[in-house]
Amino acid sequence: MLAVISHLLENKKDIPVSLVCSKRLEGEKEILPLSQLSLKHLQNHYDHRINLNLDDLEMAALIWQLYNGDNPQKLKALIKTKTNFEYLSSCVRAHLERFPNSITGLNALERNILKLVEKNNITSIGHLVGYTLEYQGYFGLGDMQIKRMLDHLHIFLDVKEDKVSLSKEGKEALNGTRNFYRELKNDECLGGVKKYDFLYDSDSHKILKL
Structure with a gap:
């Protein structure tokens, strides 16, 4: 969404842009994605769409630029910025938590x-x-992305015919008694880094460059 807004702001500056946002429905514990909503609920969300002003568009473009930049810590300063994007702060915070934890080497x-x-x-x-x-909360991953992640975490899982449990390493990682940064390190990218x-x-909520 940020990429699309950045493109619209750069190439089609004179067109109106509005946000159709899925919210928690009455009686539901979780926020359902748009793909799982009925036509009635989709119409309701569309009727209550939010018209984005120039400040909103410029903020979206800035966050997209920083996401693709070389210093993810710069995103942290924008978490408390108020915009018409209701979940943007939570999503930026979730993105920062995708980096490996300094104690365990695993991300959130x-x-x-x-x-x-x-x-x-x-x-x-x-x-x-x-x-x-x-x-998975705000991460929004699909099943193939989850499967690749599980392949990456194989040393933490004890997989038997009818049971998946934690291996010795899995218990150590979950308890925070061992750092698995070296075992997990690869060339995966998050944004521009x-x-x-x-x-x-996790104590200071800061991103530290190695």
């Missing part, structure tokens, strides 16, 4: 996967993919 979603394995009766990798999709060139400090 990777740690959450281990917590799901610890707390639930997971019978297969496919079962775990489903749980992760449902409880390599994921493992930075660390996320």
Whole structure:
């Protein structure tokens, strides 16, 4: 969305832009994505769309520029900025938490996967993919992205015929008694930087460059 808005601002400055945003429905515990809403609810969201002003558009373009830049820490300063994008601050915060934690080497979603394995009766990798999709929060990953992530986390999982549990390394990672940065490091990129060139400090919520 940020990329599209940045493109519109740069190339089609004279057209109106509005935001159709999915919100938590009455009686629902989770916010449903637009793809799962009924036509009635979609129409309601469209009727209550938000007209974006120039400040909104410029903020979206700035965040897209910083996302693709070489210093993700610059995004942190924008978390408390008020805009018409209701979930933007939460999404920026979630993006910063995709960098490896300075204590464990795992990021927030990777740690959450281990917590799901610890707390639930997971019978297969496919079962775990489903749980992760449902409880991933603001990350918005698809099933193939989750499967690749699970391949990356194989040393933390003990996979048997009808049971997925934490390995010894998985328990150490979840308990924070060992740092797995070296074992997990690869060339994956987040925005304009390599994921493992930075660390996320959960105490200060800062991104540290290695």
